[in-house]
Amino acid sequence: MLKTNARNALVGRYWRSFVVCLIASLLGGGIGLNVTYSVNSLSDGLSNLPTSTLLLILGGLLLYWIFSILWSTFIGSPLTVGRCRYFMESRQSPSPIGTLFSVFRTPYLNVVKVEFLVSLKIAVGMVLFLIPGIYWAYCYAMVPYLLAENPYMTTSRAMQLSKEMMYGEKLHYFLLELSFLGWMLLCLLSFGIGSFFLSPYMAATFAEFYAAMRAKAFAQGLTNSQELGGFVRHDASAF
Template sequence: MWTRAELKDRAKAVLRSNYWQALLVSIIIALVGGGNRGSGGSAGRDAGGISGNNPEIYQILIVIGIVFILFRIFVGYQLEVGGRKYFVKSAQGDINFNYVGFSFKNGYTNVLWTMLYKAILIFLWTLLLIIPGIVKSYAYRMVPYILADNPQIDYNRAIELSNQMTMGEKFNIFVLDLSFIGWYILGMLALIIGVIFVMPYEDAANAELYLVLRKKALDSGLCTYEELNLSSQDNYSF
């Protein structure tokens, strides 16, 4: 059984040796639209204040939106998965910034389609009702981490395994997310830019969470070492 305090303590211990590099990786993840830090809705509120007498502005916003979506799909997914790999490997003592770009050379197409499939599923569940969409976002939370271990894993299997890993853990993960709110509020008070410096802490803690859930899945036979491209030495001791 894991606790928030233990995950955070381990995350802080890792960041003592690589904080500034981890900060850069977290910024990359955030810029490409990854991570669990929501910023949805702001574009809609901004657009709402634009006069209908300026249709050109709407056209520009649509073009920008399309460009960002394409960037997110063809580049962002790869960088997000690579960023997750960086944090997971750092938690295991292997600190190497090159992990950020690893999926461009390893399983690019499969990573793209699996992450896109995940996004579509969450979108469809959200169309049904907001709450199911949120629940499924937690159910599929481990997909980029699973891809970080094995970028060639079947897309259905990645979704299934993430669902199994988070079974019975969603509320605990939700509370873990809530535990960072205080830090983000302090960051906003520090001229907003302080928010940036909290991101590596949250990303490192989420990597620790994945390692715990991965160990649980391996020990219970939900997956194998071979399926995740792991050796027995990669099992996590918590």
Template structure:
């Protein structure tokens, strides 16, 4: 049975002598938009959909001015053409954003999880995060994308989205350990591991709120220093749930073979 204090103490121990390496890794990833565990592709997709909805309704968020107000001042024959161009640009932007997340952000997030899991045992090279681009890359892209899409669909009904977010929270860690898991198996195993752990996981996330307030006082710079601690703590959570899964025969060492020792 894990406790928040136990996970955090283990995280601090795992970061001992490796903190600045982990800090640099998180700093580099932050330039790509990869950060706190509370941010994920689901939020970004929903923002893209909201943008498309606003474009369809002709809204431009500049005060109370709308696209119709602007276009009414242009020659009539230009309005349909401009609207078509705006629509095409929005659709292209959404497609590019989805591809960016699916083929780069998600794999690098999984690679980051692998790095922190391996760092629990011994200092892992920063290049660990790029090992996801080897064998199994397309499978983990597919599995994570389908998982995110299911969660996204759940958010249209609100409650299922929140529920599935926690059910499938371990999918990126499972893929970090075994990139060949099928979508169905990754979701199933994550759901089993999170059974009875959803509320505790939420409270674990909430326990960083005080630190987050302090980070706000530093104009957000403090988040960069907090990020390694957060990632190391949630790696400890996965390690605890993984041990539970093996003990309860939800999986075995053929499926979850462990992480590399350096």
């Protein structure tokens, strides 16, 4: 049902959605490099390098690591929230590509803060115990959508509401992710190029999942229209 709704939402809007996902991917994560791989690939020759050169390389990697974190925090995460808003708006009527950048205004810093703290908690859980990190990742999967709908939401409230919305739904979310496995394997055969064409379908499907969780939250009295006021629809001619 979710995938059917997603396909219907993409009718006549696929290529615009494709552009949104492409921009979000390139700006949000397209500049990333695997620092661990970079270090490992250099490890064989490090012992033969002068100390000054070695320090220069390590310093460069450290600066890149810091830059990557800052980029992800101040650019990547807001783009993720903007993409969520775009697909939620597009469920009933076309939304302009500019919706992707709608977060880059007041209260931009609140979105950055909430996303950073949530990501930090998940990362700490992954590094220390792994299982808590995976659990928290599913608990807080709805946070970007909540911020897309209410960018003023506090960190504690976003985490609490997302956790309540995902109660009893984590397995369903995992199975929904797993349902794209076949498509992902096909994308690998195209050297990853196919993933750009799959992204709109996946994003639209997970937007439908949030819509279902949102409806459940309203039915259970977990939130109200003052906190989650819905998504502004744009004119169909807007680009």
